[in-house]
Amino acid sequence: PCLQKLPTDADKSVHEGFSYGSSRLGESAVLGFGVNNTVEMKVKSKKDTVAKKVSLFYTLSINSGYNFVADSFKLAPFGIAANTNVLNDKLNINLNATLDPYKYVNLVALNTEKTAYTLVEVRRDYLVWQDGSGFGRISNANLALSTNLSPKGQKKDTDTRTKISKSNASDSDKKFLLQNPDTYIDFNIPWNLRVSYNADYSHGVNQSPKVTQAMRLNGDFSITEKWKITFNTGYDFQQKEITQTYLTIARDLHCWQVNLGWTPFGKY
Numbered sequence: 001p002c003l004q005k006l007p008t009d010a011d012k013s014v015h016e017g018f019s020y021g022s023s024r025l026g027e028s029a030v031l032g033f034g035v036n037n038t039v040e041m042k043v044k045s046k047k048d049t050v051a052k053k054v055s056l057f058y059t060l061s062i063n064s065g066y067n068f069v070a071d072s073f074k075l076a077p078f079g080i081a082a083n084t085n086v087l088n089d090k091l092n093i094n095l096n097a098t099l100d101p102y103k104y105v106n107l108v109a110l111n112t113e114k115t116a117y118t119l120v121e122v123r124r125d126y127l128v129w130q131d132g133s134g135f136g137r138i139s140n141a142n143l144a145l146s147t148n149l150s151p152k153g154q155k156k157d158t159d160t161r162t163k164i165s166k167s168n169a170s171d172s173d174k175k176f177l178l179q180n181p182d183t184y185i186d187f188n189i190p191w192n193l194r195v196s197y198n199a200d201y202s203h204g205v206n207q208s209p210k211v212t213q214a215m216r217l218n219g220d221f222s223i224t225e226k227w228k229i230t231f232n233t234g235y236d237f238q239q240k241e242i243t244q245t246y247l248t249i250a251r252d253l254h255c256w257q258v259n260l261g262w263t264p265f266g267k268y
Helices: 151-165 171-181
Strands: 028-045 052-067 076-088 091-100 102-110 117-127 138-149 191-202 210-222 228-237 244-252 256-262
Touching: 028 171, 052 151, 052 171, 076 151, 076 171, 091 171, 151 171, 151 191, 171 210
Parallel strands: none
Antiparallel strands: 028 052, 052 076, 076 091, 091 138, 102 117, 138 191, 191 210, 210 228, 228 244, 244 256
16 A cells, blocks of 8 residues: 655645645646536427427536656546436536545554554555456535526526536536526526535545535525625534525626625624
8 A cells, every 4th residue: 555654844835824725745747638518409399390409418527637747646536527407497406526546445454552453444556447346436426406496597597507518617617607506696587596405425535434415595586676685594414403604785786796795693
């Protein structure tokens, strides 16, 4: 197994702790690669003479990278993403996952007190498909099911996802915007009420698989033509408590927008 030593002050970047992040330690020569698809199908009904184009996937992508100068673990984990609508565009399904292509093995090791032996999981610099044992391990994943109870808002969300999928935005921006069509407030829609269910899965080294689930409610409603109130809240089924909740008052100033946010309770 490839073991890594703990970093010392000499190993740390001089920019560590800054708001804009820090540089990587050591050398890096990474080639990133990936495939990002928009999958569509033409449907022709008995009544129409012209085929209608239907989106099957707003995005269907897989991305990774290869570091040529790394001493081990040169291949980066694979990022997988998919976004689609079902039930006549009424329900949106968003899926993100990280696939680790390296092998995990259990080794017998002496505990820190040196009193007993225990099994320790170790990530090895060995690709799982080299011995035909699979494609890798899903280290984390997220499944989100969402719908908008406003008919006008639902159509707007669908149109927004279509425009995002056909745009020249980066893959990371597309993933975020497709999952969050409420990023920009539309003052022409009188109200929106989005209901979503989120399930998160994680499987770290020397950890058992963990699943968390939450229900989320967010939306907005117009006070006047230029004023809106937006809200976001939810419920965590594991913690059995209300998730971070916030309210925002938004004012449309034509080319500008003013927001006043309030978090009524919680950590922040």
